Amino acid sequence: MQCGFTPSAKKIWESYTEDVRAWLLNNVWCSHCREISAMDAVFGKIESGLLMLRGRCTRCGGNVVRVTGTPKARFLFYKFLVNRKIKDLLEAHTPKFP
Numbered sequence: 001m002q003c004g005f006t007p008s009a010k011k012i013w014e015s016y017t018e019d020v021r022a023w024l025l026n027n028v029w030c031s032h033c034r035e036i037s038a039m040d041a042v043f044g045k046i047e048s049g050l051l052m053l054r055g056r057c058t059r060c061g062g063n064v065v066r067v068t069g070t071p072k073a074r075f076l077f078y079k080f081l082v083n084r085k086i087k088d089l090l091e092a093h094t095p096k097f098p
């Protein structure tokens, strides 16, 4: 996958953990597919203080944009963290059967 970032965007991007980056790239609303898709050929830059990720929808090849740092993005991210926490807890407490 080809990615490009401006230096300031790169700094923010690299502050995210691997799973957060994967979540950002794999939960992109595509207005062409009208559903959640993934993006590649990502280019990241800072616009109005927000990290904007522009890329290509892996399903239809159309242009997609992912903005981080908005209240809505924070809310979705919070939900992601809560779901991950629940998943971790479930996995930790579910007996494993051979």
Ligand SMILES: [Zn+2]
Pocket (backbone or CB within 6 Å): 030, 031, 032, 033, 034, 037, 057, 058, 059, 060, 061, 062
């Ligand atoms: Zn698409």
